[in-house]
Amino acid sequence: DGAKTYKVTLPKGVPAKDFWSLVAYDTQTRSELQTPDQAFPSINSKVAKLNYNKDGSVDIYFGPKAPKGFEQNWIQTLPNKSWFVAIRFYGPLKPFYDKTWKPGEIELIK
Structure with missing residues (x-):
């Protein structure tokens, strides 16, 4: 539900030599979400100046408005649009590859 706000925590040590990215897609078109405030509904570790948690993990938020x-x-989502x-x-x-690193679950923020 694009009207709600969600969070996923990526634990410290994301296993990517070059960089990692998260991208939001429209469930109907399977293309990137078209949002008014972000040209690309995505975050990548190479470009973004992210706020990391003290333990080295990073929280990524999805919702219509930035926390x-x-x-x-x-990453912006849209009300009435699934993603x-x-x-x-x-x-x-x-x-x-050996699955010793796993992202957190996507959680609804209340």
Whole structure:
């Protein structure tokens, strides 16, 4: 539900040699969401100046409005539009293949 706000936590040490990205897609068109405030509904670790948690993990938010203080960790969604997210690893490392690193679950923010 694009009207609600969600969060996913990526634990420290995302297993990507080059960089990683998260992209929001429209469930009907299977193309990137078309949003008014973001030309590309995505975040990548190479370009974004993300706010990391003290333990080295990073929280990424999805919702129609950016949570205050986490604008750079936000991907916009649209009310009345369903979406899904893909995580990509560029230069995936061993913890990706042996599944010792896993992203958190996508959680609804209340």
